[in-house]
Amino acid sequence: MSAIFESYERQYCELSANLTAKCPAIALLTGERRKQNLAELKTGLDEAESLIRRMDLEARSLQPTQKAVLLAKLREYKSDLNNLRRELKKLSSDTQVARDDLLEGGLLDPLKASSEQRDRLLLSTERMNQSGERIKESKRTLLETEELGVSILQDLHQQRQTLLHAQDTLVEVDDNIGKSKKILLSMTxxxxxxxxxxxxxxxxxxxxxxxxxxxxxxxx
Structure with a gap:
């Protein structure tokens, strides 16, 4: 098995175990701590997805027999990642429901808040959304760059193998030429x-x- 794939696999399994253990704890949190933990969970899921992409690229560069085994593993990891994303969506939905309940109960009634407070809240929300979009775009760019880098490394590895094969062929041809010269000298x-x-x-x-x-x- 590829050492690179094993390294990514080990990182993914550790990360997946930590994220799985974090979900029940988040369900018991409220307020800012819950939001912070949800954000950390989402970041961890993005990192896990990045590791799966790296494993997929590495697996597809191997021999067919190895590739088939590793791709089967990847299908299980992708299913595990989808389950974690569904859990994140459920936890996020629970947070929204709790917020709506508070609003209906009058604890965060916008009608009782001042206009200035509402404006500040809307502005803060807008800034957070913009920051979130910028972070997503940065992560997307980083993933694309990472995939490009992995692709270039694979191409360089293949070229190196081709050069090594050509070098071995030249050495073999040189040996054959040396043997031929000896035979011709003997015949002469x-x-x-x-x-x-x-x-x-x-x-x-x-x-x-x-x-x-x-x-x-x-x-x-």
């Missing part, structure tokens, strides 16, 4: 030796022929 030496042997044999035959011819001429 044999041909040279055979040439001298043939020359010696031809010289011996010519000498014998001339000797035989001389003997015949001298007896005639």
């Amino acid at each position: 030496r044999r041909m040279s030796r055979n040439k001298w042997i043939m020359g010696g044999l031809i010289g011996a035959l010519v000498t014998i022929i001339l000797f035989v011819a001389y003997v015949k001429l001298s007896h005639s």
